[in-house]
Amino acid sequence: MSDFDCVVIGGGMVGAASALALAEQGLKVAVIEKHQPDTFANEQALDLRVSAISLSSQYLLEQLGAWSQVKEWRACPYKRLGVWEQEYAYTEFNAQDIEQKHLGHIVENRLIQLALWQQIAAHDRVSLFCPESLVNLEQDNDKVTLTLSQHTITAKLVIGADGANSQVRKLVNIGITAWDYQQSAMLINVETTLGQQDITWQQFFPTGPVAFLPLSKPLSKPLSKQSLASKQDEHKKNVGYASLVWYHQRDEIKRLSLLSNAQLQQEVLAHFPKRLGEIKVIDKAAFPLTRRHANSYQNNRVLLLGDAAHTINPMAGQGVNLGFKDVVALQNVIASAIAEGKCWHNIEVLAHYEKMRRKDNLLMQSTxxxxxxxxxHPSPLVKLLRNISLFAINKLPVVNSTIKNKALAYACGL
Ligand SMILES: Cc1cc2nc3c(=O)[nH]c(=O)nc-3n(C[C@H](O)[C@H](O)[C@H](O)COP(=O)(O)OP(=O)(O)OC[C@H]3O[C@@H](n4cnc5c(N)ncnc54)[C@H](O)[C@@H]3O)c2cc1C
Structure with missing residues (x-):
């Protein structure tokens, strides 16, 4: 049986980041992950699962040594963020307003995971067990014993970073408060004739928003003479790539999911704003939206991080950014304990993690x-009020420089 300081269940973005962050504190860490992600190749089509990575998340990935690889593969920076319902109330947030070069990057989730895994592979204090999965865990006074499908290991601390349907959370009987938004989100990867863009935008409708997130262009394999000609054609057309998000009632998203790409393209062109321009649908998939909050993030030596602890409506692209903030909080709690000569795995010490994170996660979920x-809300009065508010945020200098910039800095995790 192998003994570890910390075992992380789930090697997704949050689990992999937490494993590296704790190994950097000198801990011996194991990561248990069910699925091996596909390796990266330049010419691969863009994944559907992408995230808007905030500045604060970028700083964490830099600190963990993963960001330069993500950037070298594919990451699309955006400098502007447009939101509106009625055109007259269009409001734009700009990186310059908060003295930044960009507001964030749109990155495929798998590439963040792979870049973190590269760092894990190079780290002598982290062991990755994959494919491997958790079967059971038992806590006693000074350790947790984990039964995996092929091994039995022990740990002083277990991190449940195993996603929204966390098995760790269920095994330690932590309940959740949850509700269903009665909505789904359809993710649609498209080619656009407007080329590479530096803006992400979202228009609100009573049925749910529609959003545009720019993506980096996949690079081609070394080109033969023949394909060089078609590559030049592509450049002439100035093709860009984007991820569209279409939020709507479940039944409508189900109907859209059954359409061919060509039919969906017509629906997108009919329902998205004109600024989208001409597009070609490449790929699509739908995801149900549920808000969940674990009633506690801790059961003795077991802590929940990321989606295992909280899921949120993705309309402002904050889910994994909150998970990365969980990682930073836990890293700080353990680093302080070690620096003060305390026992870092003492249950009272670990309790500081939840104190640091619960309010912030709840605030973002509630916002x-x-x-x-x-x-x-269907009321015409509420509609007028929300548009006047957006108009005021954009046009009144005092509101503009205070509320707008503070909201922007908060969304960037600054
Ligand atoms: C439509 C949509 C759009 C989104 N857009 C954004 C966005 O723009 N920005 C943003 O910040 N967030 C966004 N999110 C949220 C973001 O995708 C999640 O917050 C993030 O993926 C959570 O990461 P995680 O590592 O906590 O969990 P997961 O990504 O779910 O990873 C959990 C890992 O645990 C593994 N696992 C599970 N059970 C076990 C087990 N028993 N044993 C071993 N391994 C196990 C899984 O295989 C998986 O690899 C979006 C979500 C949705 C649905």
Whole structure:
């Protein structure tokens, strides 16, 4: 049986980041992951699962040594963020307003995971068990014994970073408060004739928003003479790539999912704003939206991080950014304990992690819910009020420089 300081269940973005962050504190860490992600190749088609990575998440990935690889593969920076319902109330947030070069990057989730895994492979204090999965865990006074499908290991601390349907959370009987938004989100990868863009935008409708996220162009394999000609054609057309997000009632998203790419393209062109321009649908998939919050992030020596602890309406692209903030908080708690000569795995020490994160996660979840309910409210008066608010945020100098920039800095995790 192998003994570890910390075992992380789930090697997704949050689990992999937490394993590296704790190994950097000198801990011996194991990561248990069910699925091996596909390796990266330049010419691969763009994945559907992408995330808007905030500045604060970028800083964490830099600190963990993974960001330069992500950038070298594919990451699309954006400098502007446009939101509106009625055109007259169009509001744009700009990186310059908060003295930054960009507001964030749109990155495929798998590439962040792979870049973190590269660092894990190079780290002598982290062991990766994959494919491997958790079967059971038992806690006693000074350790947790984990039964995996092929091994039995022990740990002083277990991190459940195994996603929204966390098995760790269930095994330690932590309940959740949850509700269903009665909505799904359809992710649609498209080619656009408007070329590479530096803006992400979102228009609100009572049925849910529609959003545009720019993506980096996949690079081609070394070109033969023949394909060089078609490559030049592509450049002439100035093709760009983007991820569209279409939020709507479940039944409508189900109907859209059954359409061919060509039919979906017509629906997108009919329902998205004109600024989208001409597009070609490449790929699509739908995801149900549920808000969940674990009733506790801790059961003795077991902590929950990322989606295992909280899921949020993705309309402001904050889910994994909150998970990365969980990682930073836990890293700080353990680093302080070690620096002060305390026992870092003492249950009271570990409790500081939840104190640092619960309020912030709840605030972001509640802000997203307020936006969701406000913009889906059918009353004409509420509609007028929300558009006047957006108009005021954009046009009144005092509101503009205070509320708008503070909201922007908060969304960037600054
Ligand atoms: C439509 C949509 C759009 C989104 N857009 C954004 C965005 O723009 N920005 C943003 O910040 N967030 C966004 N999110 C949220 C973001 O995708 C999640 O917050 C993020 O993926 C959570 O990461 P995680 O590592 O906590 O969990 P996961 O990504 O779910 O990873 C969990 C890992 O645990 C593994 N696992 C599970 N059970 C076991 C087990 N028993 N044993 C071993 N391994 C196990 C899984 O295989 C997986 O690899 C979006 C979500 C949705 C649905």
């Amino acid at each position: 997203m819910d307020a936006l969701y309910f406000s913009f889906s």
